[in-house]
Amino acid sequence: MEQAETSRAPSSPAVEVDRLNVSYGEFQAVKDLTFRVEQGELYALLGTNGAGKTSALEVIEGHRKASSGTVQVFGTSPADRRAVRPRMGIMLQESGFSADLTAAESVRLIGRLSGRSDSVDRVLGIVGLTHKAATRVGQMSGGEKRRLDFATAVYGRPELIFLDEPTTGLDIQSRDALWAAVGELRDNGSTVILTTHYLEEAQQYADRIGLMHQGTLRSQGTVPELTRTLPAAIQFSLSPGAPVPPFGTTGPAGPAYQIETFELQADLKRLLDWADLHDVDLHGLSAAPTRLDDVFRAIETDPVPTPTR
Amino acid sequence: MLPIAYSELAQIFRNRAVLISNLIMPLAVAAFFIYSRDTFTEIGSLGYIAAVLVFTVGAFSLYTTAVTTLSARRQDLFLKRLRSTAAGDAAILSGLTLPVALTALVQVVVILGVFAGVSGRPADVALLVVAILATFAMMLALALATAGLTGSPEQAQVTTLPISLVTIAVTSWVGITGTESLTLLKRLLPGGSATELIVNTWNGGVPLSDSLPLLGPTFGWVVVAVVLALRLFRWEPRR
Numbered sequence A: 001m002e003q004a005e006t007s008r009a010p011s012s013p014a015v016e017v018d019r020l021n022v023s024y025g026e027f028q029a030v031k032d033l034t035f036r037v038e039q040g041e042l043y044a045l046l047g048t049n050g051a052g053k054t055s056a057l058e059v060i061e062g063h064r065k066a067s068s069g070t071v072q073v074f075g076t077s078p079a080d081r082r083a084v085r086p087r088m089g090i091m092l093q094e095s096g097f098s099a100d101l102t103a104a105e106s107v108r109l110i111g112r113l114s115g116r117s118d119s120v121d122r123v124l125g126i127v128g129l130t131h132k133a134a135t136r137v138g139q140m141s142g143g144e145k146r147r148l149d150f151a152t153a154v155y156g157r158p159e160l161i162f163l164d165e166p167t168t169g170l171d172i173q174s175r176d177a178l179w180a181a182v183g184e185l186r187d188n189g190s191t192v193i194l195t196t197h198y199l200e201e202a203q204q205y206a207d208r209i210g211l212m213h214q215g216t217l218r219s220q221g222t223v224p225e226l227t228r229t230l231p232a233a234i235q236f237s238l239s240p241g242a243p244v245p246p247f248g249t250t251g252p253a254g255p256a257y258q259i260e261t262f263e264l265q266a267d268l269k270r271l272l273d274w275a276d277l278h279d280v281d282l283h284g285l286s287a288a289p290t291r292l293d294d295v296f297r298a299i300e301t302d303p304v305p306t307p308t309r
Numbered sequence B: 001m002l003p004i005a006y007s008e009l010a011q012i013f014r015n016r017a018v019l020i021s022n023l024i025m026p027l028a029v030a031a032f033f034i035y036s037r038d039t040f041t042e043i044g045s046l047g048y049i050a051a052v053l054v055f056t057v058g059a060f061s062l063y064t065t066a067v068t069t070l071s072a073r074r075q076d077l078f079l080k081r082l083r084s085t086a087a088g089d090a091a092i093l094s095g096l097t098l099p100v101a102l103t104a105l106v107q108v109v110v111i112l113g114v115f116a117g118v119s120g121r122p123a124d125v126a127l128l129v130v131a132i133l134a135t136f137a138m139m140l141a142l143a144l145a146t147a148g149l150t151g152s153p154e155q156a157q158v159t160t161l162p163i164s165l166v167t168i169a170v171t172s173w174v175g176i177t178g179t180e181s182l183t184l185l186k187r188l189l190p191g192g193s194a195t196e197l198i199v200n201t202w203n204g205g206v207p208l209s210d211s212l213p214l215l216g217p218t219f220g221w222v223v224v225a226v227v228l229a230l231r232l233f234r235w236e237p238r239r
Helices: A053-061 A079-085 A104-113 A121-128 A143-155 A173-187 A201-204 A223-227 A264-278 A294-299 B004-013 B015-035 B037-043 B046-074 B076-084 B089-119 B125-147 B155-159 B163-176 B184-190 B191-201 B206-233
Strands: A015-024 A027-035 A041-049 A070-075 A088-091 A162-163 A191-196 A210-215 A214-222 A234-238 A250-255 A256-261 A285-290
Touching: A015 A053, A015 A173, A015 B004, A027 A053, A027 A214, A041 A053, A041 A201, A053 A070, A053 A162, A053 A191, A053 B155, A079 A088, A079 A285, A088 A143, A104 A121, A104 A143, A104 B004, A104 B076, A143 A162, A143 A173, A162 A173, A173 A191, A173 A201, A201 A294, A210 A223, A210 A294, A214 A294, A223 A294, A234 A264, A256 A264, A256 B125, A285 B155, B004 B046, B004 B089, B015 B037, B015 B046, B015 B089, B015 B206, B037 B046, B037 B089, B046 B076, B046 B125, B046 B155, B046 B163, B046 B191, B076 B089, B089 B125, B125 B155, B125 B163, B125 B206, B163 B184, B163 B191, B184 B191, B184 B206, B191 B206
Parallel strands: A041 A191, A041 A210, A088 A162, A162 A191
Antiparallel strands: A015 A027, A015 A070, A210 A214, A234 A256, A234 A285, A250 A256
């Protein structure tokens, strides 16, 4: 797990954020945020509600000014829309379409303004909205609007794509289609910055994950790097009067005892050997590796921010 | 800018509520004034009627519709969507307001054309055109400023009332009573000098050197409104 800027190979990053601060009056939404996203990477920025990820993302997208610190996208300030926007596609958290325009007109308008060229039919086909091309946005469902939003973001195959909670409100088929399209874009070298509340999506698709809480980046790294910071858990119950394993056992919490371990396989073997030797039944034995959810919860309940630099 | 303007024009013609307030209402008011022109000529002059017609279109077709449009596009996050593209802020605002301005311009040309047809042509068409363009520039700038104070299209029905009513009232006051008394006050009020200029260009008899300075206060209001708009205009709804 990285808890600070990691020394990486000197390549040209797609996005570089250095000591970013965003304040609204007295309230500091983002505090001293530093991270970089390499070209071709899928970086997931996760966090609790109000963690500051949307504020950070809006500065990186060029929608908001930083209170202090610097953000560079392809080596340029994101405020320079003319230079940067033709290279980036943005899927907003909320749709932002005009109800009186059709799906095709919306994609055509945003696509033309993006400075990229593509076929409207192609991008509507990616999200399965070809049959809705002539339908006004006001008559489309919430899920269809999200798909339309994605279609505008990937119009012209941009080099950098921002996906702000892209699958919220989508059915499973639409999610699969969306991730397939993201995969295809990544195969062509696109960089993706993702925010989502679905941790399993981040776990499955992200190369690296940054975890934000209360405006700070508490930790970042690959899923294995993040999960190995917390111990895995072995849980079991014992019959009344049975001896308790003498190594690292806590509990009982409710009916179960627990062993927290960073060496899951070795400690599980040790426990089973001990149980064999002492003829002890381990009822309801389970051994679970640390999940991203556990890391997320640990950060959420950790009152002390881990330094990010 | 043009793709935004084209899409905006399509939206105006697809939205019945906007179509009625933007096109039908001002045409109905204009028809009433032209039909009752003898009565209003007795109260003021033909130039006064022309000024009322210009400000009716300027206040309703242009000003109110522009405020409603901008606040609706902001509420729908359409402004934010447009800003997520490579289009600059000036191009976005120009694209959104151009169809409203052009629609209003076409309306005023048609209405004044009909009025001229039944009551005689204006004395100075060229200066009248300049006066109308200056008036519309002022109303558009005021719309940008007012849009900054307007959270939703529903709120626009209230926030647009003060300026709409004041400009129409000033037009009637200046158009009927002239500017012999309280000259400075009447000319400095929004629409005051523009009304006097339109009356002069329609009725004739005022030297160009006396009429041209009347553009000053109107452009002054443009500057004031643009400064206010720069401070007040928001691209996203308040959270």
